[in-house]
Amino acid sequence: MSNAIGYAAHDPSSPLVPYAFSRRDVGPHDVQIQILYCGVCHSDLHTARNEWNNTLYPSVPGHEIVGRVSAVGSAVSAFKVGDVAGVGCLVDSCRHCASCGEGLEQYCENGFIGTYNGSAFGGSENTLGGYSDHIVVNEQYVLRVSHTENLAAVAPLLCAGITTYSPLRQWNVGPGQKVGVVGLGGLGHMAVKIAAAMGAHVVLFTTSPDKTEDALRLGAAEVVVSKDKAQMAAHANSLDFILNTVAAPHSLDPFIALLKRDGTMTLVGAPASPHPSPSVFGLIFKRRRIAGSLIGGIQETQDMLDFCAQHGIVADIEMIDIRDINQAYERMLRSDVKYRFVIDMASLKADA
Numbered sequence: 001m002s003n004a005i006g007y008a009a010h011d012p013s014s015p016l017v018p019y020a021f022s023r024r025d026v027g028p029h030d031v032q033i034q035i036l037y038c039g040v041c042h043s044d045l046h047t048a049r050n051e052w053n054n055t056l057y058p059s060v061p062g063h064e065i066v067g068r069v070s071a072v073g074s075a076v077s078a079f080k081v082g083d084v085a086g087v088g089c090l091v092d093s094c095r096h097c098a099s100c101g102e103g104l105e106q107y108c109e110n111g112f113i114g115t116y117n118g119s120a121f122g123g124s125e126n127t128l129g130g131y132s133d134h135i136v137v138n139e140q141y142v143l144r145v146s147h148t149e150n151l152a153a154v155a156p157l158l159c160a161g162i163t164t165y166s167p168l169r170q171w172n173v174g175p176g177q178k179v180g181v182v183g184l185g186g187l188g189h190m191a192v193k194i195a196a197a198m199g200a201h202v203v204l205f206t207t208s209p210d211k212t213e214d215a216l217r218l219g220a221a222e223v224v225v226s227k228d229k230a231q232m233a234a235h236a237n238s239l240d241f242i243l244n245t246v247a248a249p250h251s252l253d254p255f256i257a258l259l260k261r262d263g264t265m266t267l268v269g270a271p272a273s274p275h276p277s278p279s280v281f282g283l284i285f286k287r288r289r290i291a292g293s294l295i296g297g298i299q300e301t302q303d304m305l306d307f308c309a310q311h312g313i314v315a316d317i318e319m320i321d322i323r324d325i326n327q328a329y330e331r332m333l334r335s336d337v338k339y340r341f342v343i344d345m346a347s348l349k350a351d352a
């Protein structure tokens, strides 16, 4: 075992505080990573505050991890000490079900093990995530990071990047398509960048009119303030695909009305309470679909990192010290993030 330090939530309503714990020894197939940066995902907040009613405490969130390999097991050949590496949302899965066999570990039929709050395979283990100084992960679940110039801004790709890349690929987004992105937060701003890089005509839907200029700079061709009915009506029946990243319950109907016949809106936002049930008429008259998508598999995450490296895509970040995490959560709740907080893990040592 090795001694680790991090920040943990101990119950749904108290702030995150410094926390000392142990990591497992580095096994033959394990990679130990000294964490340099960790992105702050809205799922971290949902979990810390038990908004999905499944949090195991103490909870150390964080699944947008980049760092430097500090030890490798005797059987590890793909990584060596000193390499830059990443860890995303999952650190293990059963490795033998049909989904694992297809590289879709996030849909593992026996339950994948999340980087934090993981308790799969009927065990009681509560995995502890990236708001910490180091982590030990099986090599098969560690990603190679090739664009290292702005490493802090690469961290959010490990969740926000893959969670948007995966559905954009699954629904074959590309040139000639008009693609909507709903919500310009961590996920939304990655979706805009990636969909634009895939060649789509991107329309960003926001509740925050002051984000318009940013959205255009990030790659949106058009920006619509979703509360403005006239602006919404101008796009009726015109979108091939919509990726909805909103973290709060809202009516889906105004967005469904924007889809073409056979168009799909995929939900990746995971609010604490459900969206109001959509009108069936909005769906049946144009054979429209609502779908969902969960993060992405390990190979697809590697593909996404390589795609982003090739296209020069990183997140737009605001770096914070770990002691400011609770304040960052409050700002996230006010949609006041431009566009991802990333924790500089050097601040953990300074804080300890």
Ligand code: NAP
Binding pocket: 040, 041, 042, 043, 044, 046, 159, 160, 163, 182, 183, 184, 185, 186, 187, 188, 205, 206, 207, 208, 211, 245, 246, 247, 248, 249, 250, 267, 268, 269, 270, 271, 293, 294, 295, 332, 333, 335, 336, 337, 339
């Ligand atoms: P975020 O940075 O807080 O962004 C969410 C955005 O949603 C906000 O910036 C805001 O954009 C919009 N929004 C927030 N409240 C709203 C409201 N009441 N009405 C309308 N729009 C609102 O969050 P995130 O990290 O991108 O995560 C988004 C959601 O995805 C969370 O629920 C998270 O748990 C979930 N998630 C899912 C997966 C998955 O695998 N499916 C993976 C990661 C995260 P505007 O200001 O532009 O309106």
Ligand code: ZN
Binding pocket: 041, 042, 043, 044, 063, 089, 159, 160
């Ligand atoms: Zn996440």
Ligand code: ZN
Binding pocket: 093, 094, 095, 096, 097, 098, 099, 100, 101, 105, 107, 108, 109, 110, 111
């Ligand atoms: Zn499996």
